[in-house]
Structures are given as C-alpha cells and as structure tokens.
Amino acid sequence: MTYTLYYSPGAASLAVHWMLIELGIPFEAKLVSIDAGAQKSPEYLRLNPTGRIPAMTIDGKPHGESAALLMLLAERHPEKGFAPSPGSAGRADYIEMMIFLANTLLPAMRDWFYADTDGDPAGAEAVKALARRRIEAAWDRLDAHMADGRTHLLGQELGAADFLATMLMRWSRNMPRPATAWKNLTPYIHRMRARPAFIEVNAREGLSDWQN
Numbered sequence: 001m002t003y004t005l006y007y008s009p010g011a012a013s014l015a016v017h018w019m020l021i022e023l024g025i026p027f028e029a030k031l032v033s034i035d036a037g038a039q040k041s042p043e044y045l046r047l048n049p050t051g052r053i054p055a056m057t058i059d060g061k062p063h064g065e066s067a068a069l070l071m072l073l074a075e076r077h078p079e080k081g082f083a084p085s086p087g088s089a090g091r092a093d094y095i096e097m098m099i100f101l102a103n104t105l106l107p108a109m110r111d112w113f114y115a116d117t118d119g120d121p122a123g124a125e126a127v128k129a130l131a132r133r134r135i136e137a138a139w140d141r142l143d144a145h146m147a148d149g150r151t152h153l154l155g156q157e158l159g160a161a162d163f164l165a166t167m168l169m170r171w172s173r174n175m176p177r178p179a180t181a182w183k184n185l186t187p188y189i190h191r192m193r194a195r196p197a198f199i200e201v202n203a204r205e206g207l208s209d210w211q212n
C-alpha cells in the first residue's frame, strides 16, 4: 500500500496527515502551498479537479475529500481500530458522526473562511453570520454529545472522527467563540493536542499555535 498526501499547512489535509502518522505506516507528504496558489496549478488539478486540499494518491490513484480519505485509511488499516467494522455496534454512530462533520460542520467552516471569494463579497458578512451560527450550533451538539464523560468522540477509543473533529475545532481558534469555549470540548481538545502524533504533525507542517 503506497500513499502520497498533498497537503498545505493547517488545511483540510491536517486530519489525514495526523492519521497517517498515528497509523505508523510509510507515506510521502508533498507540500502544495495554498498561500502560493499551488492548488490551482495544472499538475495539482490533475490530482484533485476541485482545486482543493487535500488530495492523496492511494497505490498511485488520486482521491480527494478529507473525510473520505480518513474513512478509507481506517478501512485499509483495521488493526488500528479507527473505525467500527460493518455490522458492529458502533458503526451507525460512526457513519452519522463522519457525515455530520463533513456535511454540516465543514461546509459552514468553508463559508466562514471563504465567504468573500466563493461568493459575492457584497454578501460575505451575511454568509459569515449564518456560518457562525451553524458552527456554534455544531459545537453545542458536540458538547452535549461529550457530556457523558466519554474521552473520545465515539466512546473511549481514538478513531477517524477524532482527527476530523479536532482539525475543525482548531480552525475555530480565531473565531469570536472558539470550540475551546465549550465546557465539555475543552478537556477533549487538550487530550487530542497531547497526542504525540498531533504534536508531530504540527512540527512537520510548521504550525506553532493551538497547542497545549
């Protein structure tokens, strides 16, 4: 199994990069700098026609979508237990959580950060206001979900949803109410940030903020 991840520091590639390190498998990481606009280069568009980060080649074939890449990696390396197997007790909750994060929270984040470039700048403030409401509603939901004292998003074990959720929580760090403002999310965030692989991915991507 060969993997090449195309990443930009702190972008949606972060969750995948982190999971690859947690898996302890060989992979290559290639920088595609969003700051330099490299995600729109013809070479990168051949890997991911959406022009968005990440892309990852799996045995030479390119794929995109961060959540899908996490789910694929979890499936290809079942020995790590990062996803409940089909038919197992936790499977439905896992799929629901991954879709919620990828389908509800991540697009709202996209709107928060890209309102003025994805859409008409004249309407950006209204788009951002709605995005903020949706993001904070998601923190409410996740906070309530963690209120039973679980250590990880889907119970007591680390899984694919944790990489995605923590990355999204990181993105909120400069928002008016970051995820760290929610009572049950704070200890979770500290737990995730203490993981050696999280510290390692930050070092590899040159990120120094949002650490314990």
Ligand SMILES: N[C@@H](CCC(=O)N[C@@H](CS)C(=O)NCC(=O)O)C(=O)O
Residues within 6 Å of the ligand: 010, 011, 012, 013, 034, 039, 051, 052, 053, 054, 064, 065, 066, 067, 106, 110
């Ligand atoms: N749904 C996509 C979203 C990817 C995405 O929006 N990536 C951002 C960085 S976090 C990006 O590529 N931004 C640069 C651009 O849109 O030009 C995924 O989860 O992979």
